[in-house]
Amino acid sequence: MSLPLLLAEIDATREWVRGRQRAGETVGLIPTMGALHEGHLSLAKAARRDCDAVIASVFVNPTQFAPSEDFNRYPRDLNQDAQRLAAVGVDAVFAPAVETMYPPGAATSIDVGPVARLFEGASRPTHFAGVATVVAKLFTIAPADRAYFGQKDYQQTVVVRRMVADLNLPVEVVIGPTVREPDGLAMSSRNAYLSPDERQRAVALSRGLQAAQRLHAAGERRASTLRECVKNVVEAASGVELQYVAVLRDGTMDEPEVIEGPAVIAVAAKVGATRLIDNVRVES
Template identity: 50%
Template sequence: MRTITTINELRDVLRAERREGRTVGFVPTMGFLHEGHISLVNRAKEICDVVVMSIFVNPLQFGPNEDFDRYPRDIPRDSKLAEEAGVSYLFTPGVEEMYPSKMLTNVSVAEVTEPLCGASRPGHFDGVATVVTKLFNIVQPHYAFFGQKDAQQLAVIEQMVYDLSMPVTIVPCPTLREADGLALSSRNVYLSAEEREQALALSRSLRQAQAMVEAGERDVATIRDAVASEISQQPLAVIDYVELLQYPRLGYTARLAEGDRVLLALAVKFGKTRLIDNIIMNV
């Protein structure tokens, strides 16, 4: 594995790879890698000749009161994991390399950014869309790999790529979970033992909702209320949102219909740690 910190060097080596006819797969991350990230690398290795991973904690997607400064970072650890996973090139630019001067350009996607995390984290998805556009322009991948755990982010990226005719294929990859059901996240390290135990209510409530839909429940408010009730039984849980929306356009609906593809998404704080989880269901 070769570690690269500058845009120009990465462009040079990838230009040579493409000239040799090799397909380039891209896994963008904010680091503090876990098995979920590694699963993206494994998928990329299945269909690409060259796998590029970026590690960049993007300040544009953090609000003024969010955890940019305390977001976990450990490049030596991540580098070892990336190399063991089979990453070809690890791109680890600093903020000065990515944003050498004040950014005057902003990439904004409408509608799909408005509910869920877009409502509670204004500007977040503008920051995501802007940095991903910049990374796509730097790497110029044939394929890019994103986890379904960030289902709204995935929908935003897919919409952006479609609308702007970007020459990259987005490959969604399933959410990875701990044995007890907790979705893998870099933020899980913040949880105390008690918070982590109570956070299991998230995946449990999603499973219960799926069972309700499979049993024939079609009223969105009933399903949503059942999920919120399950989570609210945990004393440390503070619900940001529980929503059931059409996917991938994230439109609201009062009743589910046969053939619908829907996203049940939730965000809940345990102490200072905000966790998201979701399930995508075909009705």
């Protein structure tokens, strides 16, 4: 099994993508920060099915971390990531240095507006400006036809789609389903931070969401009742600090009082020192 072509420079990466497109091929992009798990690989598999050529980025983006967050300890293993991407048919990997993405004097950032200021944005005020800026950079450096993101980072998908629409960026944003461990915990690179005891406690997030799903399936449409359902399950788990529960119109950050169509129930909590997020989608 040969490893994907490793690219570190902007011009070479852009030329690789445009060269494939000039040859009549469609290109899929999977933006990642590395520490890849089956959730990332499911996006790569989807891109492999949909597109003629696939490129992944592996870049731990400093601008989406606050000074108190885990940028320096975020797991990094480019060789292992490249092997995992090779196994699912990724053709190329863009793995730039920080100085390549943010040369001295770089000052521009992207403010996506109200959708970036609630929930995750309230807890992490600089986060989505960093996400939007680096994703916009990736869309110009690797101008793929389609870009793949995971449903687990729901608010991120709303932010990216808003940015793409507002800036008229010529890329189709594809959202892949959340991939879970056998016990229901959403896969996340940050799960590696959890101790064995914390790992067991963390399942409270998905259990709370599943309980709300069942309540919705039984006919409950009041957002307050669904939020309370999740809250009760999560707060019953010792060592888990609930940060928010939200019921949102699907594809938006709007909070209806009563669900009248597809919706997303989202939760964030700290388990020990590790902050985790999760969500589930419910139909009308």
